[in-house]
Amino acid sequence: MANKVMDSSKEMLELWSDTQQKLVQNWVDTSKKFQTYVQEGKSLEHSLDSYKEWFDSQRSILNEAFEKGVAQAPTDAMPEQVRTWLEKQREFTKNSIDMMNELMQKQMDAPADFQKMSTNPQEAYKFWADYFKKWYAQTMEMMGGMKEYLPSSGMSEMYENMVNSSKSYFNMYEMWENYNKMVKNGNFDANSYFKMFDMQKYSSMMNDMTKNIMPFKFHDVSEQANTFIETYRNMLMGSANQMPYKEIWAKYLDMVPNMSNMMNMMPQGGSMPQMSEFQEQMVSRMQKLYAPFYKMVPPSKEKEMGQMLVDMQTDLLKYQTKMYEMNMLIGQAAKEANEVLMKDLFEAAKNGEQPKMYNEYFTQWLDTLESHMVELFKSDDFSKVQGEVLALQLDLKTAVNKGIENALSPYPIVLNSEVDQLTKQIHDLKAKVRNLEKEGAKEEPKKAAAPATAKKTATTAKKTTSSTAAKKAADDAK
Amino acid sequence: MQSKQEDTNPIETLTKEFMAQTEKMLKGYKILSEVEEIDVATAEKTIVWQEDKVRLFRYESDVKKKVKTPVLISYALVNRFDMMDLQPDRSFIRKLLEEGVDVYLIDWGYPTRTDRYLTMDDYINGYIDSCVDFVSKETGHKKINLMGICQGGTFSAIYTSLHKEKIKNLITLVAPFDFNTEDGLLFKWSRDIDVDKIVDANDGLVPGEFLNMGFDMLKPISKVKKFVNILDVMEDKDKLMNFLRMEQWVADSPDQAGECYRQFIKDLYQQNKLIKGELNIGGHTVNLKNIDVPVLTIFATHDHLVPPSATQPFHDYISSKDKTLYEFPGGHIGVFVGSRSQRELGPKVAQWLADHE
Numbered sequence: 146m147a148n149k150v151m152d153s154s155k156e157m158l159e160l161w162s163d164t165q166q167k168l169v170q171n172w173v174d175t176s177k178k179f180q181t182y183v184q185e186g187k188s189l190e191h192s193l194d195s196y197k198e199w200f201d202s203q204r205s206i207l208n209e210a211f212e213k214g215v216a217q218a219p220t221d222a223m224p225e226q227v228r229t230w231l232e233k234q235r236e237f238t239k240n241s242i243d244m245m246n247e248l249m250q251k252q253m254d255a256p257a258d259f260q261k262m263s264t265n266p267q268e269a270y271k272f273w274a275d276y277f278k279k280w281y282a283q284t285m286e287m288m289g290g291m292k293e294y295l296p297s298s299g300m301s302e303m304y305e306n307m308v309n310s311s312k313s314y315f316n317m318y319e320m321w322e323n324y325n326k327m328v329k330n331g332n333f334d335a336n337s338y339f340k341m342f343d344m345q346k347y348s349s350m351m352n353d354m355t356k357n358i359m360p361f362k363f364h365d366v367s368e369q370a371n372t373f374i375e376t377y378r379n380m381l382m383g384s385a386n387q388m389p390y391k392e393i394w395a396k397y398l399d400m401v402p403n404m405s406n407m408m409n410m411m412p413q414g415g416s417m418p419q420m421s422e423f424q425e426q427m428v429s430r431m432q433k434l435y436a437p438f439y440k441m442v443p444p445s446k447e448k449e450m451g452q453m454l455v456d457m458q459t460d461l462l463k464y465q466t467k468m469y470e471m472n473m474l475i476g477q478a479a480k481e482a483n484e485v486l487m488k489d490l491f492e493a494a495k496n497g498e499q500p501k502m503y504n505e506y507f508t509q510w511l512d513t514l515e516s517h518m519v520e521l522f523k524s525d526d527f528s529k530v531q532g533e534v535l536a537l538q539l540d541l542k543t544a545v546n547k548g549i550e551n552a553l554s555p556y557p558i559v560l561n562s563e564v565d566q567l568t569k570q571i572h573d574l575k576a577k578v579r580n581l582e583k584e585g586a587k588e589e590p591k592k593a594a595a596p597a598t599a600k601k602t603a604t605t606a607k608k609t610t611s612s613t614a615a616k617k618a619a620d621d622a623k
Numbered sequence: 624m625q626s627k628q629e630d631t632n633p634i635e636t637l638t639k640e641f642m643a644q645t646e647k648m649l650k651g652y653k654i655l656s657e658v659e660e661i662d663v664a665t666a667e668k669t670i671v672w673q674e675d676k677v678r679l680f681r682y683e684s685d686v687k688k689k690v691k692t693p694v695l696i697s698y699a700l701v702n703r704f705d706m707m708d709l710q711p712d713r714s715f716i717r718k719l720l721e722e723g724v725d726v727y728l729i730d731w732g733y734p735t736r737t738d739r740y741l742t743m744d745d746y747i748n749g750y751i752d753s754c755v756d757f758v759s760k761e762t763g764h765k766k767i768n769l770m771g772i773c774q775g776g777t778f779s780a781i782y783t784s785l786h787k788e789k790i791k792n793l794i795t796l797v798a799p800f801d802f803n804t805e806d807g808l809l810f811k812w813s814r815d816i817d818v819d820k821i822v823d824a825n826d827g828l829v830p831g832e833f834l835n836m837g838f839d840m841l842k843p844i845s846k847v848k849k850f851v852n853i854l855d856v857m858e859d860k861d862k863l864m865n866f867l868r869m870e871q872w873v874a875d876s877p878d879q880a881g882e883c884y885r886q887f888i889k890d891l892y893q894q895n896k897l898i899k900g901e902l903n904i905g906g907h908t909v910n911l912k913n914i915d916v917p918v919l920t921i922f923a924t925h926d927h928l929v930p931p932s933a934t935q936p937f938h939d940y941i942s943s944k945d946k947t948l949y950e951f952p953g954g955h956i957g958v959f960v961g962s963r964s965q966r967e968l969g970p971k972v973a974q975w976l977a978d979h980e
Contacts, residue, residue, distance in 0.1 A: 514844055519808075533815075535816060535817070539821060546824070576744075
């Protein structure tokens with residue numbers, strides 16, 4: 146039964162893969178033909194025929210896929226997981242087919258659009274490219290979802306890494322497109338290229354690529370701290386003990402979030418160190434302003450927590466500022482890498498070399514990017530700011546941990562700090578026992594030698610006594 | 624920069640590239656779904672001793688022993704010893720066994736929060752010493768051979784300087800001794816980190832993930848490069864399994880006992896106390912001059928984790944007359960899993976041991 150299920154899953158996968166391949170090949174063949182017509186100046190007379198041929202092929206491929214794809218697997222006997230997986234396959238195939246039908250219908254309803262596209266190959270290309278990207282996005286989403294059906298977490302993680310790195314592969318394609326166009330048109334120019342370059346998208350892609358290698362997954366800790374602050378704030382404000390002081394609390398606890406809004410008052414064009422200094426000055430002033438009111442709240446665990454929340458919020462602001470500074474350094478290195486790459490490619494094109502195919506371009510970009518990133522990482526500036534960001538992040542983590550312990554302390558549970566005390570005692574005792582055992586082991590050879598010496602002495606003494614006694618007996622006999 | 628003449632029709636290029644990538648991923652997915660287990664460290668071994676989470680293995684072998692004095696391998700606390708026996712045809716340990724060496728290995732296990740107070744003294748004068756005593760007693764050899772890998776090599780050198788009466792020969796592979804170098808990024812970065820915060824904020828147990836992320840940053844784009852290239856080998860199950868085993872090992876990073884980590888970073892990475900003769904372990908100052916046993920020190924020329932400049936100075940501080948510095952062309956991991964390692968390094972180490980019986 147297991148084999149039947151695996152076989153039918155494989156067949157489904159192969160069917161889906163083959164169908165996609167055939168659909169795409171159909172597009173490729175049609176576009177090739179169409180390009181020839183455009184070059185021969187015959188696009189108008191052949192456009193409708195081309196379209197009809199393409200449409201008929203697409204429909205026949207899809208119909209065939211549909212017929213084969215009707216569920217033949219013995220779903221009743223399948224485990225839940227396999228059934229769900231198969232369902233996902235079917236759902237995706239259906240979505241692909243629906244998308245294709247929608248596109249074809251659109252084309253059927255608006256032949257004028259196609260006429261327009263047939264006289265404008267650039268627009269036709271853009272149309273197909275946009276459509277393909279939409280299909281690709283759906284494919285990547287589906288592929289990402291497939292990982293949960295892999296046998297072990299190691300393999301699903303590997304597969305996810307594969308899908309993610311493919312995303313960066315495809316994302317860079319857009320940048321290669323612009324370069325390729327300029328080279329083909331013979332109007333390559335580094336300055337014009339950079340004007341067309343979408344830095345926002347590039348930065349976003351770099352963030353995606355680097356976020357999983359940055360120490361400690363910075364943004365996770367930041368989110369965790371934010372969530373903790375918010376949750377505990379609400380608890381504190383709702384606490385019966387603090388009701389009489391609610392308004393004071395609100396002012397005190399809101400101090401830092403309001404302050405972050407005031408960052409907009411920061412002079413235009415200010416640098417990160419300036420922003421950091423500005424922030425610290427503002428917080429200090431605000432704390433002095435509210436300190437007298439805060440004194441009215443009586444000492445208690447809640448007051449301690451409240452102070453902790455304010456400290457956490459200021460630490461969070463410092464951390465985010467420093468993090469921004471670090472991201473700027475990385476972004477700058479990535480930008481420089483791209484500039485170097487482009488200059489190299491344009492120089493090569495100027496010297497009459499063939500323009501790079503996408504794969505070579507992508508590999509060269511990765512190598513250039515890595516060398517720039519490593520140069521950045523070697524710098525004192527980066528090392529320093531990385532250390533600072535890490536320290537701030539860890540401060541936040543410590544504060545969250547302490548806050549959680551405080552929050553849990555009224556409950557009948559064993560706290561981590563209490564277990565740690567016991568662990569320390571056990572460790573110290575173990576160390577003592579080990580030292581005693583080792584000393585004892587050293588003493589053993591000495592003890593082994595000692596009884597042998599005592600025995601020898603006893604035997605000698607006994608002999609002497611016996612011989613003395615014997616002699617005495619002999620003497621007495623005389 | 625030269626590229627082959629190809630049709631650069633953008634639609635064809637676009638669609639062909641996309642389809643090729645998608646097909647490869649699908650093929651890869653099929654193979655992955657057929658793989659049930661990623662097997663590493665499969666050489667036969669038996670647990671012969673255990674204390675807390677630390678285990679001592681003895682490797683089984685039918686090969687006649689050419690080196691009678693046993694070798695005790697002390698691996699680093701970072702990552703797992705599996706890399707020394709990644710797969711049957713890429714196994715430094717199997718190579719040693721084939722050469723007739725009697726191999727014991729310390730498995731440090733997976734520390735948990737209850738191990739947070741373990742110090743360098745516990746590891747060196749505690750566990751390593753206990754393992755040395757056990758091997759010595761079991762095999763009837765008063766002195767045994769000690770082999771340390773990476774941080775394990777540093778520990779082994781420290782142990783030998785404190786207990787040289789128990790050690791016959793010392794071998795270290797890709798181990799750091801002199802931390803005052805700018806050649807490695809880890810050495811540079813360690814000077815700007817607050818190790819107390821790292822340990823205390825993580826409740827005394829430094830996560831393996833944290834260490835892995837640091838290692839990843841040494842070659843920041845390798846993850847992307849690796850997976851672009853892997854798509855090209857997806858159709859070959861053997862090549863894919865090689866890749867999967869390496870990935871498994873890389874990801875298998877135990878957490879670090881906080882106190883040991885704290886001292887290792889502060890005293891060694893930040894203050895370089897070992898070379899300066901200021902390192903204190905369990906109340907005893909570690910003096911490398913005490914090491915006068917034969918020493919074989921192996922380092923990798925392109926090691927980005929432990930650069931040669933961190934290893935080579937070791938010989939300037941020991942008083943051994945018989946000392947060999949062996950340069951191996953390759954990287955930190957290549958020393959164990961590369962094909963040259965199989966052909967060259969394993970036999971060389973075994974021969975050196977035989978020559979120093």
